[in-house]
Amino acid sequence: MRIALLCLFLPLATPTIAFVADAPRPNIVVIMADDMGFSDAGCYGGEIATPHIDSLAQEGIRFTQFYNCARCVPTRASLLTGLYPQQVDGTHSVTIAEVLREAGYRTLMSGKWHGHPGLPTENGFDRYYGVISGSCNFFNPGNQRPGEPVPAKDYGQIRPFSIDGRVIKPYTPEDPNWYATDAFTDYALDYLDEYAKEDRPFFLYLAFTAPHHPLQAPQEEIDKYLGKYMTGWDVLRQQRWRRMQELGIAADNWRLSPRDPEALAWENIEDKEEWDLAMAVYAGMVDRMDQNIGRLLNKLRELDNEKNTLVIFLSDNGACAEINNQTPEIPPGPMDSYRTYDVAWANAGDTPFRKFKQWTHEGGICTPYILKWPGVADANTICRAPAHVMDLMPTLCELAGADYPAKWSGEQITPVEGRSMATLFRNGTREAHPELCWEHVGHKAVRHGNWKLVGDGDPKDLGNWELFDLEADRTEVNDLADRYPQRVQQMADAWIRWADRTGWEPRR
Ligand SMILES: [Ca+2]
Known part of the structure; x- marks a missing residue:
């Protein structure tokens, strides 16, 4: 009975494919956004220009029920280990990078770590550049540079960076044009160039901090969106809702949830220009991230890796309604500003769901998940089967021909909780999680x-x-x-x- 019931979970639009057993093992690229809502990307109904994320959707599978663990740290712990975050202690867990490296993969990481004891290079990654915890100032995570304002920080915290095994705190980039989203991509592209001649597959984990607060974006990105949000969050929710119905993301029987009770009606808002600016900066951050995803996809093409590379895009939790305005007197955007976009915009970001990051309603734990694998996964397909971020470990193990270990470094390892999604590519179905x-x-x-x-x-x-x-x-x-x-x-x-x-x- 249970099996029969679970079969109802199987995707309505069925991704099917001939799975070639003796094909070379794929390169694997996992791209993670930080605090990006369910409907921000164009291919999920958003109005922000995300042509490169949308291209992944055009050539791959979009999931409508992909779950995370509601916040940065637990989601990342679960993604890396294939366990529930409650089970991850660093001793009885192993990371996907450790397993893939053991299986012969070159393991590369750039961006935000935040979710596992030790450094990435102590957890299976050959190379690493990025911020170890939290979200940093996007223009300068370190000390004030000559002729520039003091970089705004989250309660004064200096976020440590690491380059390979070295911890750098504070990390003050020399380049006055440094921007975190660009820099994380720069390193990822350099790694791909550096190891391009190797006769082994690679695993690249590119974890952006965008669009997590603080709201900071290059002015040219903000300018693209300024004024576009003067129609407000109520209209935006309706527009996104309509688009996700047209796209088939929303099934016919979904309904748009009412405006969050903590959000005011837009018509009652007086300082509309300020709110428009906040959302314009947020959109600019997403736009810039998408441009960098485009750079990465171009690099894969340039290195002739496009065909044999599995690319996954996801967000670590739902839109963020946290209110954290460290600099209430400085408008969002520049280096010396630390601002958030608040409940009402987050509510629009999570259209059509209720609640936000930190919550276990769908708005907190369900986010976009796109998988592109040319020639294997069907193009432009929507999959309605539920899946969880902890499924990545067994899925990637299977694709890499690696076994999830029973023991690691002499310690008994907690058995994997995730379930492989590989059969979704083989025959469009898989046995769902019973719980x-x-x-x-x-x-x-x-x-x-x-x-x-x-x-x-x-x-x-x-x-x-x-x-x-x-x-x-x-x-x-x-x-x-x-x-x-x-x-x-x-x-x-x-x-x-x-x-x-x-x-x-x-x-x-
Ligand atoms: Ca997050």
Whole structure:
């Protein structure tokens, strides 16, 4: 019965393909955005110019139910290890870079680490350039340079950088035109050039900090969008909603969730120009990231790697509604400004879902996931099968011909929780997860089939949970908890068992 039920999960639009068993192992590129909402990219309904992300969608598969772990650190831990973030302790886990390197891959990383003990180069990556934790100032993560303003920081924190095994704190780039999104890409491209002649596949993990706060973008990017958001977030949500219906991202039975209760109606906003600027800077950050993804895709073509390279694009969590205005007197955009775009724009960023980064509603944990693998994965396809960021480890192991190890460095390793998605390319189906669970800063969720239980507070108090049938109500607007108390009880118990099993002590 369970299997029959789970089959309902299988993709409606079926990616199919002849999987060539003896084809050379693919190069693997994983591109991660930081805090990018479900509908920001054009191919998910957004109005921001993202032609290169859209080209991945044109030539690949877009997922509509791809899950993460609600925030930077847990998602990255899960992606790297194939485990729930609660299980990752660095001793009983192994990273995808360690496994792929063991299998003969050149392992390269550029960008944001943030989610695993030690440095990337101590966790399987041959090369690394980037910021070790959090999100840094995009123009200068270090000390003030002569003739320039003091770079704004998140509560004064200096974010450490690392180049290969060396930690640099503070990291003050010499180049006055340094911009984090460009710099992370520059290093990635240099690595690809440097190892182009090697007779071995590569794994590149390019983890941008864009469009995480602070809102900082080159002026020419901001200028492209300034004024375009004067119509406000209510209209923007409607426009995105319409586009995602046209694109087929939203299924016919999805509904647009109401405006978040903490967001004001746009018509009641007085300082509209300021809000327009905030969203213009955000859009500029996404636009610039997309341009850099274009540079990377060009490099793959130039090195004749395009055909045998699997490219994955994803975001680490939903749009961010955190309010963190360190410099309330300086408008968003430049180096000396540290600003956020607030609940209402984040609500538009996560159209059509409810809630945000940190939450376990769909707006927190469901983000774009695009996979392009020329000649293997079907082009311009939408896959509605649920999948999770922890599925990357077993998927990439399988494609690389590597076994997930039972032991690593003499230690017993926690068995992988993720499930390979490789059969999705082989025959368009795979056995779904019988259960998926989440917990982050008190926000909890469990999914069984199309049923999702989500809530905060004491998990034993059934009044703390909402119950949704995601098949009928993907945007979680119709709480069925009162109607199905037994199911609530059953799923709450399952969540508590999971929390006990994964080593997290529920707050009771
Ligand atoms: Ca993030």
